[in-house]
Amino acid sequence: MGPLLLFPDPPPPELAQALDLGGHAWKGVDGPGAAADEPDGGWSGAIVSADEQPEAAFALCRALRKRDVPLEPLLLLVTGAQLNELNLRDDLYDDFCLAPVRQPELVARLKHLFWRSGRGTRPELVEYGPLVLNLETYQAAISGRPLDLTYMEYELLKFLSSNPGKVFTRETLLSRVWGYDYYGGARTVDVHVRRLRAKLSEEHAPLIQTVRSVGYRFGEARWSV
Amino acid sequence: MMTATPTEGDDMERQQDYVLRTVEERGIRFVQLWFTDVLGAPKTFAITPAELENALVEGMTFDGSAIDGLSRVQESDVLALPDPKTFQILPLGGSGSDPTARVFCDITDLDGAPHKGDPRNVLRRNLDRAKERGYTFYAAPEVEWFYFADDDPSSTPKPLDQGGYFALTVADLPTDMRRQTVLTLEDMGVPVEYSQHEDAPSQHEIDLRHTDALTMADTVMTLRLMVKEIAMERGAYATFMPKPIAGVQGSGMHTHFSLFEGDVNAFHDPGDEHGLSKVAKGFIAGLLHHAPEITAVTNQWVNSYKRLVVGYEAPVHVAWARNNGSAVVNVPRSKRGRAESTRIEYRAPDPACNPYLTFAVVLAAGLAGIEEGYELPPETQANLHRMTPQDLEAQGIRALPGNLNDAIDVMERSDLVAEALGEHVFEWFIRNKRSEWSDYKTQVSQFELDRYLSAL
Numbered sequence: 001m002g003p004l005l006l007f008p009d010p011p012p013p014e015l016a017q018a019l020d021l022g023g024h025a026w027k028g029v030d031g032p033g034a035a036a037d038e039p040d041g042g043w044s045g046a047i048v049s050a051d052e053q054p055e056a057a058f059a060l061c062r063a064l065r066k067r068d069v070p071l072e073p074l075l076l077l078v079t080g081a082q083l084n085e086l087n088l089r090d091d092l093y094d095d096f097c098l099a100p101v102r103q104p105e106l107v108a109r110l111k112h113l114f115w116r117s118g119r120g121t122r123p124e125l126v127e128y129g130p131l132v133l134n135l136e137t138y139q140a141a142i143s144g145r146p147l148d149l150t151y152m153e154y155e156l157l158k159f160l161s162s163n164p165g166k167v168f169t170r171e172t173l174l175s176r177v178w179g180y181d182y183y184g185g186a187r188t189v190d191v192h193v194r195r196l197r198a199k200l201s202e203e204h205a206p207l208i209q210t211v212r213s214v215g216y217r218f219g220e221a222r223w224s225v
Numbered sequence: 226m227m228t229a230t231p232t233e234g235d236d237m238e239r240q241q242d243y244v245l246r247t248v249e250e251r252g253i254r255f256v257q258l259w260f261t262d263v264l265g266a267p268k269t270f271a272i273t274p275a276e277l278e279n280a281l282v283e284g285m286t287f288d289g290s291a292i293d294g295l296s297r298v299q300e301s302d303v304l305a306l307p308d309p310k311t312f313q314i315l316p317l318g319g320s321g322s323d324p325t326a327r328v329f330c331d332i333t334d335l336d337g338a339p340h341k342g343d344p345r346n347v348l349r350r351n352l353d354r355a356k357e358r359g360y361t362f363y364a365a366p367e368v369e370w371f372y373f374a375d376d377d378p379s380s381t382p383k384p385l386d387q388g389g390y391f392a393l394t395v396a397d398l399p400t401d402m403r404r405q406t407v408l409t410l411e412d413m414g415v416p417v418e419y420s421q422h423e424d425a426p427s428q429h430e431i432d433l434r435h436t437d438a439l440t441m442a443d444t445v446m447t448l449r450l451m452v453k454e455i456a457m458e459r460g461a462y463a464t465f466m467p468k469p470i471a472g473v474q475g476s477g478m479h480t481h482f483s484l485f486e487g488d489v490n491a492f493h494d495p496g497d498e499h500g501l502s503k504v505a506k507g508f509i510a511g512l513l514h515h516a517p518e519i520t521a522v523t524n525q526w527v528n529s530y531k532r533l534v535v536g537y538e539a540p541v542h543v544a545w546a547r548n549n550g551s552a553v554v555n556v557p558r559s560k561r562g563r564a565e566s567t568r569i570e571y572r573a574p575d576p577a578c579n580p581y582l583t584f585a586v587v588l589a590a591g592l593a594g595i596e597e598g599y600e601l602p603p604e605t606q607a608n609l610h611r612m613t614p615q616d617l618e619a620q621g622i623r624a625l626p627g628n629l630n631d632a633i634d635v636m637e638r639s640d641l642v643a644e645a646l647g648e649h650v651f652e653w654f655i656r657n658k659r660s661e662w663s664d665y666k667t668q669v670s671q672f673e674l675d676r677y678l679s680a681l
Contacts, residue, residue: 138246146251148314151243153414170488187361187485191436195414 002041003027005071007048007060009034015049015077018103024110031056032063045113049077051099054085061092073113077101126161128219131207133158142204149199152178156192160208160218169215189216240309241281244328248274251314254323258285258305259446260330261344263294263650264525264657265579267446270305271325281307284333294653295332295342303340305330311443316412329443341649344581348439351585351645355592360484360491362588365418365435365568366445368576369476370452371469372399372427376462382469384427385461398459403429405455406448413451415444424538425473435481435568438584445478445580467524467575468531475532477539478576481557482587483568484508493559493567499547500559500567509545509554509569510601511594512587516543516553516573518639519586520625521632521658522646523574527665530628532575535610540572542612543623544605551609553625573625582646589645630662 004019009028019026026047029035035043046064050057057076064071076093078085086096094116097109126133130143138154140147149157159177160168168176170189178188193216197205209217248256255271258280262268270287272280279285284304289295295303311329332343339346355362373382385399400422407417410431418432431452433444449465456463468475484491484504494502501509524533532539538550545554555570574583593599602621609622617624626632633655636642643651 137250138243139250148251148316148412150313150414151240151310154243187363187435187488188437191416191434191440194416194434198411198416199414 002039002044005029005035005043005046005048005064007031007035007046007057008053011047012049012051012077012099012101014100014103015047015106018101018106019047029060032060035060035064043071045073045075045110046071047075047077047110048093049099050082050085051077051079054082058085058089058092061089065092073110073116075106075109075113126158128161128164129207130204131157131161133161142200147199149196153192153196153199156189157196160216164219165217167211167214167217173215237309241278244281244307244309244312245278247312247314248277248326251326252324253314253326255325256280256307257315257325257327258307258330259327260305260332261446261579261581262292263342263344263579263582263653265344265446265577265582266293267450268292269327280305281309284330284337286335289332289340289342293657294650295340302335304333304335304337306333313413316409329446341647342653344579344585344650345439345442347646347650348442348581348585350647351588352437352439355484355588358592358596359486360592361486362438362584363435363483363485363568364438364441364584365433365481366441366574366576366580367430367432367477367479367481368445368448368465369423369428369430369478370463370465370576371425371476372402372429372456373462373464373469376464382464384425384470386422386427398461399427399429402455402459402461402463403431406452407431409451409455410448413447415447423474423476425470428474428476435483438588439581442580442584445576449576465576467526467529467577471531474537475539476576477532477572478574478578478580478583479555479570479572480574480583480587481568481570482508482591484591490565490567492569493564495564499556500564501556502567504595505567505569506601507595507599508591509556509594510599511591511597512554512569512571513543513545513602514594514599515586515590515639515641517623517626517632517635518642519590519636520573521629521636522586522642522654523571523578523583524632525578525629525658527629527661529575529577530626530632533573533625533627541624542609542617543625544602544609545569546605549605549608552605582650586642586645589641593641628662629658629665633658633662 003025006015006026006028009030011028027039048057048061061074061076064074073094076096077099078096079099094113095109097106126135133140140149140154140157156177173189193208197208200207207219211217253274255273256277257269257271259267259269272285284306286302286304288301289303290301307328307330309328312326314324314326331345332340334340352362372385374385386397403420407420410417416434418434420431423430431448452463465476492502492505493500524530533541535541540551540553542553544552545556546552547556548558549555553571553573555572557568557570559566571587626635637655646654
């Protein structure tokens with residue numbers, strides 16, 4: 001995977017530092033011309049700071065997005081006073097971050113952006129024993145048998161099987177998988193786990209373990225005794 | 226519901242994407258759009274995958290005037306808007322048939338506003354009220370039905386077995402059909418708690434594990450369809466008619482209800498002698514106070530009242546008790562004393578009710594009890610079926626309405642039911658049931674011929 005494109009060149013020092021600490025390779029560019037000169041492996045994404053040269057920054061964003069294969073993810077850094085500039089430019093960036101950047105926020109946003117755009121830490125397939133999830137097609141199968149899942153069952157199974165061995169509380173699952181307040185409240189998680197187990201069939205139902213008075217775990221515990 | 230936040234909008238898009246990709250990947254040929262009329266009858270029309278994307282975003286227009294309670298003639302067109310969370314591939318159908326999926330729909334007016342005659346919207350509205358107060362409403366019904374050889378009304382229904390309560394019958398057709406139903410439901414993600422042969426010949430029961438009331442109402446619709454479809458495939462007939470055979474038990478839909486505040490069962494109080502919280506007591510008091518008013522909804526047919534008679538384990542009197550099947554509100558002992566399983570059981574509903582409206586009025590009655598602080602009457606210790614009318618009166622125990630006409634009379638005066646159902650459904654329902662009663666009243670029954678023809 002190639003480095004991240006950074007604008008301007010040199011980038012703001014706090015940005016460079018945050019990326020270095022986060023373990024991200026990067027390369028600074030000073031405009032669309034330099035951006036066209038792609039490094040080996042291509043750009044893995046871009047962080048464009050509009051703080052000092054807003055017009056050049058938006059022009060660069062537009063150039064990156066209007067390529068045959070638009071570059072993404074693209075994270076835009078703006079100051080609070082520049083928020084108005086975002087109007088009608090939603091197509092130019094995937095997310096934005098207020099400058100000056102705070103390192104934890106930047107790292108969290110990058111991680112999320114990579115996950116969303118299907119690169120970096122997100123694999124196409126999640127496999128665990130006989131279970132396979134294809135994240136592109138939203139299909140799940142156990143021992144080759146397709147599972148007829150509802151959307152939320154699929155999302156829950158995806159989350160659990162992407163994090164095998166970890167114990168999650170109901171609240172964590174609710175906030176990470178459902179993400180917003182749902183009729184069911186935290187009990188919803190139990191209901192969906194029961195449905196998933198029913199669909200996995202008796203043989204594979206133990207893939208989802210109940211951890212007494214804590215929550216649920218997918219697969220074997222990391223610290224098996 | 227209409228003013229979705231950006232997060233919900235994104236989520237909705239992903240849900241729609243999930244449905245579209247699944248239809249494509251799994252080679253689904255037809256998607257059935259399911260919804261329910263005011264009387265609880267399942268309605269559907271099928272669309273092809275090509276129409277699905279548009280249906281998910283904009284809804285499908287159809288003429289609602291043909292659907293009971295849905296529309297007035299001058300504004301007959303309505304929209305069916307699929308709820309992508311309920312998308313499910315149907316496990317039924319032999320090898321030769323086209324792969325089919327179903328999705329439940331909300332019915333809206335052409336401008337996108339929830340339709341007042343859509344039972345799913347009625348329940349949603351009541352659940353929203355509970356949610357505003359921090360409650361999630363759970364339901365777990367026990368659904369009973371009969372298998373018969375056919376649905377020919379000209380003769381007495383013919384049971385397919387003579388088994389009794391919990392009977393272990395060997396490889397007979399009804400037991401096989403029930404087993405197939407349980408497996409099919411599990412394939413559809415409906416966890417079944419128990420299934421058993423019930424008391425009467427050819428009577429069977431499936432108990433569902435609790436879930437939020439909206440999902441459960443959808444599930445009851447699914448269950449009724451699956452039970453009937455599987456029976457039909459085997460050349461038999463399944464009916465949820467409350468009392469198909471005189472002299473044996475009818476079919477009920479006893480339903481367990483609880484309110485949760487987040488992860489905490491709001492019905493439980495470890496400090497109370499019986500583990501019941503103030504919320505639970507208020508809920509029971511509300512349910513008892515309004516029980517006669519909501520009976521027309523929970524027991525909506527002329528035939529429903531043939532079940533609500535003394536002598537067949539069906540409730541007749543408005544009272545509550547612990548572990549006492551003769552009271553309309555029963556408080557079961559929680560399993561292994563687990564706080565989270567504290568719940569109350571309402572024993573009036575029958576399986577021919579509209580589950581959306583039934584859950585809506587039960588919730589409204591319970592919430593009224595909590596909010597208004599109704600006093601919970603003392604628990605009934607005795608078997609109510611054995612008490613004399615004088616005893617009942619002395620203890621202030623009322624009876625449920627004895628027939629549909631009485632039930633409608635009580636309901637018509639109920640502000641609570643009017644508010645819970647909304648004026649549109651309330652008014653339509655009363656008119657429809659008045660008409661059913663007047664049709665019934667003009668009949669001359671076999672009972673009268675047998676009893677009077679030669680004697681008078």
